[in-house]
Structures are given as structure tokens and as C-alpha cells.
Amino acid sequence: MMEQKARILLVDDEENCLRALKDVFELEEIDCITANSGLKALDLFNHNDFDIVITDVRMPGITGIDILRQVKRLRPETFVIILTGHGSIHDAVASIKLGAYQYILKPVIMDDLLPLIKEILTRIEQESSASPLLNLKEPLPSGKTILGQSVRLQNVAKLISKIANTDLPVIILGESGTGKELAATAIHHSSDRAVKPFVAINCAAFPDTLLESELFGYEKGAFTDARNSKAGRIEEADGGTLFLDEIGDMKPAMQAKMLRVLEEHEFQRLGSNKSRRVDIRLISATNRDLRQAIQEKAFRADLYYRLNAVSIAMPPLREIPEDIPLLASHFAREFAARFNRPPVQVEQEAMACLQSYTWPGNVRELANAIRRAVALSDGKTIRLFDLPPHINQESVVAEKTAPDNSKSNLLEDIEREHILKVLDLSGGNKSEAAQILGIHRDTLLRKLKKYGRE
Ligand SMILES: Nc1ncnc2c1ncn2[C@@H]1O[C@H](COP(=O)(O)OP(=O)(O)OP(=O)(O)O)[C@@H](O)[C@H]1O
Ligand SMILES: [Mg+2]
DSSP states (O other), X not given: OOSSOOOEEEEOSOHHHHHXXXXXXXXXXXXXXXXXXHHHHHHHHHHSOXXXXXXXXXXXXXXXXXXXXXXXXXXXXXXXXXXXXGGGHHHHHHHHHTTOSEEEESSOOHHHHHHHHHHHHHHHHHHHTSOOSOOOSSOOTTOOOOOOOSHHHHHHHHHHHHHTTSOOOEEEEOOTTSSHHHHHHHHHHTSGGGGSOEEEEEGGXXXXXXXXXXXXXXXXXXXXXXXXXEEOHHHHTTTSEEEEETGGGSOHHHHHHHHHHHHHSEEOOBTOOOOXXXXXXXXXXXSSOHHHHHHTTSSOHHHHHHHTTEEEEOOOGGGOGGGHHHHHHHHHHHHHHHTTOOOOEEOHHHHHHHHHSOOTTHHHHHHHHHHHHHHHSOSSEEOGGGSOTTTOHHHHXXXXXXXXXXXXXXXXXXXXXXXXXXXXXXXXXXXHHHHHHTSOHHHHHHHHHHTTOO
């Protein structure tokens, strides 16, 4: 029995086929909606949330390939299964390249299709527990969300929603890659200021004088290069949020000027006496210990207390290993979609390795490791040896001691499986199979001989 109700869209121009599949699905208590044309399918897809689309390839008008393209463009995380007859094997192979999850030969054998659907449902269930923490007013323009189930990230999320609509300054503390900027954008987009600009500036990226003109803007002639007047970031952020990243790197003279903006809601462009009013929400971030900086007289205590109305501490990833599976699955899915590949799952062993690593670069490092692993993976799962060597030290040892390691065997397995499948699909026609595979017929014959399939 299926626990979860699937949202499946079933597309075929043959009513008999639709009815037969729908009946079986109903027996299995899998919820599905049918469409007898491509046009109808796309219309349904645009107005509903489907997890899985199962579509015939050859249909008059809009084909299954057209549907696949559109689905992957609109919601790349959707699983697409292609149903194909012997006559359309080219399409089937092309569909995999376009991001279809799997293709199935018609007439459909339920023993092929049902396990596939169950596998997908399990994945969806695993990943839906990766629900975003925040209920943002507007989705982040980047499409990103803050994920995490640990008490510490839950508390961060609660705090963000609680303070989003106050205009209190916020300081976000945390090591590099812990999501400080993500948290800042989340605050902005959860607030009524979401419709106004979010302006970020990295204080460490500018030398002192440049930082000042970037922030405050200038009038024509304020300095040698000022041929025109220019609004600064503070002005750009009017009505919205100003994010001062790496504020710990700001020099005391600039700190004094920022303090004035915060206290008086006024500032002047360089080279101008005219005070301009601004309405900004200030969020700052740093990975420095500001208290220590205050003791060393590198940071002004009065500014610190202003900025510190609300302080949010982003936990280092090594302190929340319980969030790693959620984040890793999320990134695996995201990068697979971005590379136009079917969804990839992280194997148990690889996940355990991810959870025991210390992640000095925090979530950013995890995301990068998964991106690399998705690129190296077999397209279905991320295995231990797909992880970067410094994370997966054991596999380094294994590769050194065993040159003929399991990876090359695995690649061979995948190749064999694929070749035999294409051969089956082309009804045993070797010339056609070779053509689809893009290899010479002789090469195919040699490989088949090796597999004992002559
Ligand atoms: N809890 C999370 N859920 C999902 N993605 C996250 C989470 N935390 C961080 N990320 C992602 O990790 C990457 C790094 O995050 P971000 O740039 O916000 O870190 P940072 O603390 O500002 O780093 P730095 O100090 O180096 O500037 C981003 O791609 C971000 O979207
Ligand atoms: Mg940052």
C-alpha cells in the first residue's frame, strides 16, 4: 500500500492505454490524472502540482519530447517517465539526455513501471521531509531557501520570522559559508520591505576611500574622478534593506559615519552639504569576533550596540551534522536538475562520510562537494568514491592499493546495461543500435562479444 498520494500526470493519445494504466494505479491507490493529448497535458501541468509525468512519445501535435522539454523548463525537479514503442527508440535515448528519469517500452509491463514509481515516491518522501524552514512572503529571487531541521537552524528560522517586520538592525555572526548572506536575504524577503531593494555591499572588498564613495555616493567634482554625481548604496537601498557584509573590516572613521546614518536617518553625498533622508533597514554580518575587536579599539562599541539590536548566530555545519542529509539531498537534486540530469540520491555510505567530515567551509563547501559528486556520479546515486578525496580519505587509499578499482568496473557495468538495453529496444538490430549509441558497428560487435552476447 502506498502511503503518499502521488501526483501523477499520465499522457497518451491512446485511450485504452490510459485507462489500463489508470486502473492499475487505482488498485495501488496511486492518484493520477490523465490527458489524451499533449496540449491538454501541458494545460494540466501548468495549473497543478505533479511529482511525476508519464508520457507517450509519439502523439499527434505536441509530442512526449515537447512535454518533457516544457516540464524540465518549468519545474526541473519533476520526474518524467517516457513510454516508447519500438519505432521511437531515438526519441527514448534523446529523452534521457533531456532529463527524463527513465524510459519504458510499450506495451507497458506493470512490473517495470510500478517499482519505478515506488522508487520515485520513496525519493520524494525522503526529500519532502526537506521542507524549507521559512515561510517567506516572497520566494527568494535566487529560488533558494534555508533548509534545516536541527534545533539551532529552527531557532534561526523562528528568530528571522519574528524580527523580519521590525525595523531593528540585525547582526549575523558565523563562520564563512554558514549562510549569513542567505539569512540576510531571507529577512529582507520575509519583511514588508521585500518589494523594495536589497542592497549588499562587502566592506572588505573596498579600500577605505572607495567604500565611503560607494556607500554615500558623491556630487560632481567631489574628487578628481567625480565627473558626474552618483547615488551611493545607502540611497539605492532607500525603503529597503542595506546589507553590510564583513562589517568587522570597516575602519573606525567609516564606522562613525555609519553610526550617524543609523541614528539620524540622514546622510550626505561626498562633496555635498545637503542632508538626505533615508529609510533603511540595516543588516550586517561578520565572521570576526567583534567584542575582541572592540577591546583592541578596532571596532566602535557604540556602533556595535546599535547593530546588535538583534544578533543571529549561524551554526558551523560540523555542529549540526543532523542537517547534513537534508542539505546534501537538496543540493544533489538541485545540481542534477541544473545539469539537466535525472535526480541523484546520496548513498548511505557516502552520507555517513559526509556526516563525519568537519566542513571548514561549511554549507558552501558541502554544496561544492555535492556539485562535483553529481557530475562524477553514474547519474543515479552518489557513492563514496564520487566525493572529493580529502573528504573521502578511505577511497584514496583504496584507489592507490587497487588500480583496477570498483569504479572502472562500475562504469563497465553501466555501459553494458545501457548497450544491452538499446539493443533490446532496437529489436536486436545491431546496425541501428550502433547508430543510436553513436559507436561503430564493429565496436558494438566487439563489446557484445565481450558480454557473451553475439
Ligand atoms: N541552511 C541552508 N540551507 C540551504 N542552503 C544554505 C544554507 N546555508 C547556506 N546555504 C548555501 O550555502 C552557500 C553559502 O551561504 P552564504 O553565502 O550565505 O554564506 P556566508 O556565511 O555569507 O559566507 P561568507 O562568510 O563566506 O560570505 C550559499 O549558496 C547558500 O545558499
Ligand atoms: Mg557572505
